[in-house]
Amino acid sequence: MNRPRLPPLNALRAFEAAARHRSIKDAAAELFVTPAAVSHQVRHLERWVGHKLFDRQGNTLAPTPHGERLFPMLKDSFDRMASAVADLHRDxxxxxxxxxxxxxxxxxxxxxxxxxxxxxxxxxxxxxxxxxxxxxxxxxxxxxxxxxxxxxxxxxxxxxRDQYLALASPEWRARHPAQGTLAHTDLLGFTWHNPGLLGPTWTQWFAAAGLPAPGPTTSFTEESHAIQAAVAGAGVVLASSVLAGPDLRAGRLVQVHGQVLPGLAFxxxxxxxxxxxxxxxxxxxxxxxxx
Incomplete structure (x- = not known):
């Protein structure tokens, strides 16, 4: 017996993720596609079923009655598929x-x-x-x-357990022997990606050290790149003692000031x-x- 024709899987996945998150943007992040791609797939599914599935309310989505009817069945189906694949994977x-x-x-x-x-x-x-x-x-x-x-x-x-240190290469410190206050220093920073935590900042570090506010900071989207820039002699990085640990132990980085900021734990x-x-x-x- 042939299985009844179904909508495209990508359209079903896009709808389920958007309904679960109540957000096109968050669904796109989960599926590693653009928000426009998610919106396109949702519209495709709406044309397929012949019903509007979402009401847009500002930046959030609210499933229509037809969407509310479809969502729990799709969510359960995707959960079951994930569980079945996981069981095979774990074997x-x-x-x-x-x-x-x-x-x-x-x-x-x-x-x-x-x-x-x-x-x-x-x-x-x-x-x-x-x-x-x-x-x-x-x-x-x-x-x-x-x-x-x-x-x-x-x-x-x-x-x-972690703490944040002001680190630079030995070569950088040799070129800047009088930089005890780190005034007019090439500071290196990075973007903090965890929205649930407040990451350490150079402003906090300077305040804790009782030093004047810092100047401009060269910022990276990844902490690892900021650390590597410091190893290359580009400036001073405020970095995790854990993530910078290999370079500290190898002597590629040194602490240029005794002030530390408390970190959390891995x-x-x-x-x-x-x-x-x-x-x-x-x-x-x-x-x-x-x-």
Missing amino acids: GHTLTLSVTPAFATRLLVPRLAEFRAAEPDLVLTVMATDRVLDLRKAEADVAVRYGAERARPHRSQVLY HAEFVADHPQRAAIDRVVAWLAGLA
Whole structure:
């Protein structure tokens, strides 16, 4: 028996994500497409079913009665598909590890060969993203996240505690021996991607040090690039002691002032009843030794 003809899968995915987020923009971020692409797919589905599925209310979406009828059935279907695929995925020897791009660049990638040598039968899929993935939906098996030490929805283990330091290359410090106040210094910063946390700033650092307010800062979208710029002698970076740790230990960066700002902690999170818990424990133990 032939299956009845269905709308395109991309149109169904776009509608489900937009209805769940109540936002075209957030749905686009989840699906890694543009908002225009999501809007196009939603309109395509509306033409297919012959009904309007959303009412636009300012910057938010409100499903129409037809949209409210369709959404829970689609959400349940996608959840079931994700669960079925996750079960097959977990039957193998592959774990998906979610980390930020900076963590991947600074700590994970340089040491990955060590993990492969120690765990030749366990394959890691590394997802470098600032998006918080849903562990219950098996978007990842283990996630390294940064934040305060508090109760969390999943099993969590603190990997490292952090602080923020003013760092530069030894060559830069040799060229600027009188820069104790960092006045008129080439300052390097980065964009803080976690909307739920207030990241450290040079303004906070100068205030804590009792120094005059800083001048302009060269800013990067990734912390790892700001750290690399400091290693190359471009200026002074306010950076995580954990992420800058490899360069500090190797002598490629030095602390140019004693003032520090308190940081938070890097955690490894995972679902407590994960069927590959033994493998996850080995991955977490390896992660704990990276810094």
